Amino acid sequence: MLRRNALPIVLFAVLAVAPVAAVLLGEPHLLGVLTRVVIFALAALSLDLILGQGGLVSFGHAAFMGLGAYTAAILASHGVHDALVQLPAALFVCTLFALATGAICLRTEGVYFIMITLAFAQMAYFFTTSLSAYGGDDGLSLAARTTLLGAPILDAASGLYAVSFSLLLGAYLLTRTVAVSRFGRVLRGIRQNRTRMEAIGFAPVRFQLAAYVLAGCLAGLSGVLLANQVGFVSPSLLSWQRSGELIVMVVLGGLGSLHGAVMGAALYILLEDVLAEVSQHWRIVFGPLLVLVALFARQGIAGLIERRREP
Amino acid sequence: MPLTLVLVQTLNGLQLGVLLFLVAAGLTLVFGVMDVINLAHGVLYMAGAYCAALFTMMTGSVWTGFALALVASFATGLVLELLVVRHLYGRDHLAQVLATFGVILFMNEAVRLLFGAAPLSVPVPDALSGAIVLMPGLLYPTYRLAIIGAGLAVAVLLYILVNHTRIGMRVRAGASNAPMVSALGVDIGRLFTLVFAFGAALAGLAGLLIAPLTSVESGMGDNLLILAFVVIVIGGVGSIRGAFIAALLIGLIDTLGRSFAGDLLRLVMSPSAASQAGRAIAPMLIYVLMAAVLFFRPSGLFPVRR
Numbered sequence: 253m254l255r256r257n258a259l260p261i262v263l264f265a266v267l268a269v270a271p272v273a274a275v276l277l278g279e280p281h282l283l284g285v286l287t288r289v290v291i292f293a294l295a296a297l298s299l300d301l302i303l304g305q306g307g308l309v310s311f312g313h314a315a316f317m318g319l320g321a322y323t324a325a326i327l328a329s330h331g332v333h334d335a336l337v338q339l340p341a342a343l344f345v346c347t348l349f350a351l352a353t354g355a356i357c358l359r360t361e362g363v364y365f366i367m368i369t370l371a372f373a374q375m376a377y378f379f380t381t382s383l384s385a386y387g388g389d390d391g392l393s394l395a396a397r398t399t400l401l402g403a404p405i406l407d408a409a410s411g412l413y414a415v416s417f418s419l420l421l422g423a424y425l426l427t428r429t430v431a432v433s434r435f436g437r438v439l440r441g442i443r444q445n446r447t448r449m450e451a452i453g454f455a456p457v458r459f460q461l462a463a464y465v466l467a468g469c470l471a472g473l474s475g476v477l478l479a480n481q482v483g484f485v486s487p488s489l490l491s492w493q494r495s496g497e498l499i500v501m502v503v504l505g506g507l508g509s510l511h512g513a514v515m516g517a518a519l520y521i522l523l524e525d526v527l528a529e530v531s532q533h534w535r536i537v538f539g540p541l542l543v544l545v546a547l548f549a550r551q552g553i554a555g556l557i558e559r560r561r562e563p
Numbered sequence: 564m565p566l567t568l569v570l571v572q573t574l575n576g577l578q579l580g581v582l583l584f585l586v587a588a589g590l591t592l593v594f595g596v597m598d599v600i601n602l603a604h605g606v607l608y609m610a611g612a613y614c615a616a617l618f619t620m621m622t623g624s625v626w627t628g629f630a631l632a633l634v635a636s637f638a639t640g641l642v643l644e645l646l647v648v649r650h651l652y653g654r655d656h657l658a659q660v661l662a663t664f665g666v667i668l669f670m671n672e673a674v675r676l677l678f679g680a681a682p683l684s685v686p687v688p689d690a691l692s693g694a695i696v697l698m699p700g701l702l703y704p705t706y707r708l709a710i711i712g713a714g715l716a717v718a719v720l721l722y723i724l725v726n727h728t729r730i731g732m733r734v735r736a737g738a739s740n741a742p743m744v745s746a747l748g749v750d751i752g753r754l755f756t757l758v759f760a761f762g763a764a765l766a767g768l769a770g771l772l773i774a775p776l777t778s779v780e781s782g783m784g785d786n787l788l789i790l791a792f793v794v795i796v797i798g799g800v801g802s803i804r805g806a807f808i809a810a811l812l813i814g815l816i817d818t819l820g821r822s823f824a825g826d827l828l829r830l831v832m833s834p835s836a837a838s839q840a841g842r843a844i845a846p847m848l849i850y851v852l853m854a855a856v857l858f859f860r861p862s863g864l865f866p867v868r869r
Contacts, residue, residue, distance in 0.1 A: 309657065356854060360861045363600065363656065367796040368857045370789070371850040378850075382843030492789055496602070496664050503661045535672035542665030546658045547650050 259557060260511035264421060267518075271413050283409050284481070285525045290416040291477045293517040294423055296501040297510060298470035301427050302463050303499070304508030305436055307443035311366045312353075312373025313498045316346050316468040318380065318490030320475025325485040326386055328395040335400045338476060346472030347465055349376070354464040358457045370492060377490040391486025398480055406480050416477050420514070423470050427510055430466070439463055504545055506552030515553055567701045572822045573815065578707050580814025581714025585769035586787060587794040587806040588721060589762025595801025595867060596738045596758050599651055600659045603643065603666035605788030607763045611636045611770025612779040613674055616683040625688040629771050636767020640760035648759060649752075667785070675781045682778035685771075710772050717768070718807055725803060734758055738801055738867070790817075793849055797856050799863030809864065813849050820848040 267290065274282035295317050302308040323342040332338065353372040360368055386392045397406045406412045430436050441449045442456045449456055479485050488494070497520070505516020523541070527534030549556050590604045614635040619628030647666060651659045691706040725731040736744045737754055745751040770784070777783070794813055798805025825841025832840065856864060 303657075309660075356858055360857050363594075363800060364796060364857055364861060364863075366600075366656070367792055368854060371793070371853045371857075374789070374850045375847045375854075378846040379843065381846070382839075384839065493785065496660070499657070500661055500664055503657050507657065533672050533676050535668040536676060539665040539667070539669030539672065542668070543647055543662045546654075546662035546665065547647075550658070 259554065260424070260514075263511055263514060264424070267417060267420075267514075271410065271417075275410070280409065283413060285521065287409070287413045287416055287481055289518045289521045290413065290420050291474050291481060292498075292501065292521055293514040294416070294420045294474035294477070295471045296498055296505070296513040296517040297420070297423055297427060298467040298474070299498050300502045300505075300508065300510055300513035301430065301470070302460075302467045303502055304510070304513070305431055305443070306439045306460055306463050308358075308460060308464065309366045309499070310357075310369040310464075310467075311492065311495050311499065312369035312371075312376075313467075313471055314492075314494035315373035315376040315490050316349070316471035317475035317478065317494070317498075318485070318487070319345050319349055319376065320472030321479035321485040321489055322380060322383075322386070322392075322475075323472070324398060324476040324479045325392050325394050328398070329386065329392065331395070333396050333399045334402070335398050338398055339473070342472045342476050343469050346468045350465040350468035351461070354461045354468075355457075358460050358464070370495070373490060373492065373495055377487055377492075380487040380490055387486070389487065391484055391488075394479055394483045394485070397483075398476065412477075412481060416481075419473060419477070423473070424510060424514065427470075430463075431510065435459065435462070500542060504542070504552055506554030509554050512552050512554035519553060567698075568822075569819075570697070570701055571703065572818055574703055574707065574711070576815035576818035577811065578710050578714075578814070579818055580811035581711055581718070582769045582773055583787075583790055583794050583814055584718060584807050584810035585714060585765045585772075587791040587798070587810050588718075588803055589765040590788075590791050591795040591798070591801055591803065591806045592734070592758055593762050594795065596734055596741075597648075597652055597755050599648060600656050600663070601648065602660060602663040602788065603647075603670065604762070604766055604791065605784030605786075606667055606670040607636060607639060607643075607766035607784070608770040608787055609674065609779075609781070609784035610639050610670070610763075611767030612685075612774040612777075612783065613678065613683070613770075614767070615771035615774040616685050616779045617678075619685055625686055625775070628685070629688075632771040633764060633768060636770070637760050637764040639767070640763020641756065643763065644756050644759040649756070652755065671781045671785075678781075680781070682780035684778060685774040687775040706775065710776075713768075713772060717765070721803060730757075790849070793853050795863075797853055797863055799865040799867055801867040802863070802865040805863060805865030813852075816852060817846075817849050820845040824848070 267286070271283050271286055274280070274286060295313065299310065299313045302310060320342040323345050324338045327333075327338050327341060353369070357365055357368045357372065381389050397404065399405065406415060438449065438454055438459050442454070442459060446456055475489070478489070501516040501520045502513045503516070504519060505514065506512030523538060524534070527538055545552070586604065586608055589607075590601065593599055593601050593604070611632055614632035615628050617628075618631040618635070619625050622628055622631070643666065647662055651662055687706045691709050694702045694704050695708060697703050725734060733744065733749055733754055737749070737751060741751055790813065794809045795806050797813070798807070798809035824845040825838040828837035828841050828844075860866075
């Protein structure tokens with residue numbers, strides 16, 4: 253049991269200790285990067301729930317992040333700063349969007365599912381560009397950071413990290429519980445053989461839609477955090493490139509293992525940061541790295557570390 | 564809205580449509596024949612435009628620049644297939660997304676490194692630089708008409724090539740059952756390489772044709788790629804005929820929507836609300852169309868039988 257869980261335990265231990273080390277080393281920049289890691293890990297984790305467990309390749313996951321971020325920023329611009337309002341509102345918006353679009357998307361399969369999720373994300377993207385009262389194309393600055401019952405818990409960089417990390421850990425435990433539950437087993441069953449699951453009496457779309465809504469909500473949560481970290485929201489949060497990055501993080505880390513998504517996000521953000529410090533043309537190295545991972549590391553980096561045999 | 568404006572915008576929509584078709588044809592061939600999702604197809608369009616700019620500068624002639632750019636696009640396709648895409652046959656779609664996303668990052672950055680961040684420009688060829696009077700009061704740039712003509716000509720050529728030649732027959736056979744074609748003695752590896760490079764040349768052609776009308780810059784293929792995916796999904800993946808019809812449809816709806824959505828809404832709303840709503844709705848139209856098509860016909864308008 254401990255052996256099997258060694259990697260996620262080490263991973264979360266490192267994420268818990270790293271900011272302390274960053275502060276002790278006097279590297280405040282590193283704390284910001286780690287916060288970004290944790291926030292994107294939350295979004296990637298939520299994508300892995302539907303992608304890794306359910307086999308649903310959503311190419312529009314950034315839309316949920318963006319909707320969460322915009323909900324927080326728009327409420328803040330009207331003077332509503334409390335998490336007890338912002339979070340439920342963000343979750344409500346994401347649930348609504350996930351239910352409406354998911355019900356349509358799940359009528360299709362394979363590459364058509366990829367493209368229809370993209371279509372809805374693009375609609376959300378263009379919707380945010382047309383919000384002229386909230387900045388339109390130019391985006392919107394966050395009026396103030398989110399508070400909890402009036403307490404400015406996210407104002408300090410360390411507070412923001414602590415909250416983001418706790419939410420990531422909670423989301424990880426939640427998604428893991430979901431994955432090993434009966435619900436998760438049905439979801440994997442549908443991915444492997446949809447007809448057989450239907451034949452034994454399950455309604456696939458209901459399970460997939462529930463997972464889609466849960467994933468959307470968790471991504472929306474990461475969006476609220478991202479708005480707080482960056483202090484700014486703009487339509488680019490919802491761009492298709494951003495959705496592509498989330499898929500890349502999940503595949504890079506190793507599909508379906510949940511902790512793999514966290515590692516993928518960490519590697520992506522850290523590499524981006526390290527390479528960007530070396531040269532502004534860091535993508536010229538980063539791009540081929542992704543190609544090499546796709547060609548040679550079939551289970552992602554989680555697979556490389558665990559040396560899992562191919563089934 | 565005056566009739567001439569509607570006609571001009573219709574022609575603009577057709578011009579966007581044929582460009583989309585050139586890009587989408589290669590994308591749908593590669594997907595239909597090799598089952599590879601190639602996100603990097605958009606950078607081949609960019610490569611065509613950059614090669615046109617580079618070779619025009621070097622040779623001083625736009626026509627020579629165009630010809631060399633077409634050859635260079637084909638060569639870029641060959642190299643990309645050899646280095647990356649060849650290793651993705653038979654892999655799952657996610658690995659293909661990851662690898663070709665990496666290629667996008669590399670190519671976009673490579674042109675930024677080689678040519679700088681400032682956009683380049685390509686002159687319109689002298690012979691096509693004027694405008695033609697299509698009817699009294701309707702003057703339309705010759706070059707745009709030439710693009711429409713070239714796109715339609717390529718569509719006809721492609722139709723003949725795919726449906727009435729031996730190589731086209733092999734491509735169609737490869738699309739429906741690659742192992743069987745291979746067992747019959749066709750070198751399927753070489754066929755795939757050729758199809759991929761051919762698709763790259765079509766995307767490059769679209770890029771070099773548009774180069775004189777737009778600013779040639781890094782990332783210019785990214786948004787066109789998404790439009791091309793919309794086209795092939797609406798048309799039915801793997802169907803050239805579907806891609807052609809969907810490309811013209813998307814080109815027209817996008818262009819006309821952006822020009823006239825506000826005017827149409829003004830019939831039912833106050834002018835200021837209409838122009839704001841028009842600006843919001845216009846860019847969404849094609850995605851609404853795509854969602855609607857997939858809702859009623861989950862495998863596109865002209866699904867390819869498997």
